[in-house]
Amino acid sequence: MKEITVVVDNRSGMLADISATLAERGVNIETIDGEAAESRGIIRLTVDLYDEALSALRDSGFQAISEDALLIRLKDESGALAKVAARFKDANINIRSLRILRREGGYALVTLVTEDNEAARALVEDLLASGPA
Amino acid sequence: MPHPVWKPLEASDRKRLEDTLSKIDEKAKTLVGYPCNQAFDYSELLPFLAYHMNNVGDPFAETNYGPNTHDFERDVIEVHAGLTRAPQDDYWGYVTNGGTEGNLYGLYLARELHPEGIVYYSEDTHYSVPKSLRVLRTRSIMIRSQENGEIDYEDLRETLKIHRDCPPIVFANAGTTMKGAVDDVKRIRQIISDLRIPSSYVHVDAALSGMILPFVDKPNNWNFEAGADSISTSGHKMIGSPLPCGMAIARKHNVDRIARSVEYVGVLDTTLTGSRNAFTPLVLWYAMKRLGLAGMKQTVQDCLSMADYAINELEKRGIPAWRNKNSITVVFPRPADEVIKKWQIAPYGDIGHLITMPHVEKRTVDQFILDYVSHPTNGQMRCSVAPPGSHAIITGAAVSGPETETGT
Numbered sequence: 407m408k409e410i411t412v413v414v415d416n417r418s419g420m421l422a423d424i425s426a427t428l429a430e431r432g433v434n435i436e437t438i439d440g441e442a443a444e445s446r447g448i449i450r451l452t453v454d455l456y457d458e459a460l461s462a463l464r465d466s467g468f469q470a471i472s473e474d475a476l477l478i479r480l481k482d483e484s485g486a487l488a489k490v491a492a493r494f495k496d497a498n499i500n501i502r503s504l505r506i507l508r509r510e511g512g513y514a515l516v517t518l519v520t521e522d523n524e525a526a527r528a529l530v531e532d533l534l535a536s537g538p539a
Numbered sequence: 540m541p542h543p544v545w546k547p548l549e550a551s552d553r554k555r556l557e558d559t560l561s562k563i564d565e566k567a568k569t570l571v572g573y574p575c576n577q578a579f580d581y582s583e584l585l586p587f588l589a590y591h592m593n594n595v596g597d598p599f600a601e602t603n604y605g606p607n608t609h610d611f612e613r614d615v616i617e618v619h620a621g622l623t624r625a626p627q628d629d630y631w632g633y634v635t636n637g638g639t640e641g642n643l644y645g646l647y648l649a650r651e652l653h654p655e656g657i658v659y660y661s662e663d664t665h666y667s668v669p670k671s672l673r674v675l676r677t678r679s680i681m682i683r684s685q686e687n688g689e690i691d692y693e694d695l696r697e698t699l700k701i702h703r704d705c706p707p708i709v710f711a712n713a714g715t716t717m718k719g720a721v722d723d724v725k726r727i728r729q730i731i732s733d734l735r736i737p738s739s740y741v742h743v744d745a746a747l748s749g750m751i752l753p754f755v756d757k758p759n760n761w762n763f764e765a766g767a768d769s770i771s772t773s774g775h776k777m778i779g780s781p782l783p784c785g786m787a788i789a790r791k792h793n794v795d796r797i798a799r800s801v802e803y804v805g806v807l808d809t810t811l812t813g814s815r816n817a818f819t820p821l822v823l824w825y826a827m828k829r830l831g832l833a834g835m836k837q838t839v840q841d842c843l844s845m846a847d848y849a850i851n852e853l854e855k856r857g858i859p860a861w862r863n864k865n866s867i868t869v870v871f872p873r874p875a876d877e878v879i880k881k882w883q884i885a886p887y888g889d890i891g892h893l894i895t896m897p898h899v900e901k902r903t904v905d906q907f908i909l910d911y912v913s914h915p916t917n918g919q920m921r922c923s924v925a926p927p928g929s930h931a932i933i934t935g936a937a938v939s940g941p942e943t944e945t946g947t
Binding site for chain 2: 485492504506
């Protein structure tokens with residue numbers, strides 16, 4: 407089952423907003439769990455209509471991340487990304503893209519796409535934003 | 540003359556056009572959040588709209604398609620080559636349909652030259668760049684930004700160290716979208732040199748500031764002299780144009796290496812698109828002729844003065860506001876949604892900005908500030924955008940200050 411990660415502001419009613427957004431497009435949520443930290447939250451979903459759900463969430467302004475990308479949490483400091491890049495260099499896994507999604511409270515949320523996401527997941531398991539799926 | 544089968548518009552269709560014109564006229568009066576100059580008059584060029592002109596192909600090569608303005612396009616590029624300090628005998632360029640095409644062209648050129656390269660760009664880079672990277676299927680790493688929007692050079696250095704075997708393609712900004720920050724191209728080149736990386740490429744997105752920095756007394760290090768390999772500048776931003784347009788310019792010896800022959804139009808086609816706008820080169824040429832370099836410089840000075848006026852007026856009312864050195868982008872805490880909508884402000888996180896383009900007058904700034912203070916938000920109280928203890932104009936890279944979320 408493919409998973410969608412949504413980075414949201416940590417406010418009441420957010421889950422209801424996401425549910426309504428998906429329901430309007432005929433998408434059923436099969437599993438949902440979330441984690442809140444400071445002013446943001448991370449919600450992980452599995453749904454019956456994966457592409458439609460991604461499209462609906464993005465159309466409504468949510469930061470939705472497909473399963474092709476890993477979401478990691480790093481200290482917000484110079485060189486932090488370089489340390490992650492070094493892990494992949496040592497493991498001989500090519501990074502396709504590393505992108506900062508949000509910075510707050512001394513941490514940065516970063517999306518990571520590689521040529522081998524399963525191996526990548528193991529490499530950054532300690533950094534995954536809401537633990538292994 | 541139109542073909543005889545063209546019939547007059549229905550009254551309802553004509554009214555729709557009239558209503559849209561009125562709406563656009565009204566919206567143009569309160570456009571302070573986007574860098575699109577509205578102060579121009581190209582009515583002398585209207586007769587050209589009676590023809591289909593097309594600048595298909597390379598503007599520096601002969602083409603079989605007659606109704607073109609390649610000669611004007613070459614003149615525009617020649618002026619821009621001077622402004623960007625391109626090497627006199629080693630530049631090539633063309634008029635694009637906007638800054639994004641120029642950036643895509645720069646990245647395409649870099650990728651062709653360095654197929655194994657990795658693109659490095661700051662988190663304050665325009666949102667269209669990740670899209671272009673997807674189109675080109677190029678590997679990329681985002682580098683964190685400093686608080687003023689400039690790339691974090693230490694983060695860049697540390698990240699470059701990891702991939703010294705892959706040619707770096709650094710995508711630098713001369714005027715970031717939200718804060719008008721300018722990445723120091725000379726410093727980026729120095730980092731690459733310090734790390735003994737043998738081949739690299741630096742593209743500069745100078746969408747707005749490409750027509751500002753040539754006219755200031757102490758410009759940042761942004762141009763070919765500083766080490767750029769290609770530069771993209773918008774035409775509809777600082778110069779002003781009814782249609783989106785821009786200029787892409789690159790080192791000719793690099794362009795020659797990737798040129799592809801397209802025989803059916805009888806040209807060596809080095810541009811990204813086939814059919815190309817032939818009207819916008821006329822627009823840019825016309826503006827350059829009527830303004831002249833002195834006029835462009837005066838315009839820039841006026842815009843910078845207006846930015847200072849806006850900062851002073853905002854601060855008088857207790858609203859922390861600042862701008863980067865040589866920037867006309869004034870940053871302040873995010874206004875209320877009503878103000879954002881009316882004044883077409885592009886907010887990001889806790890900040891908003893107004894850009895003192897040539898059409899923005901004192902009375903416009905005054906009216907904006909009046910609306911701003913009439914609609915207080917929690918954000919205004921929460922967000923300290925002005926670097927503590929510093930003047931409202933940031934002149935160096937190492938600043939600490941605004942607790943704002945950055946990125947595009």
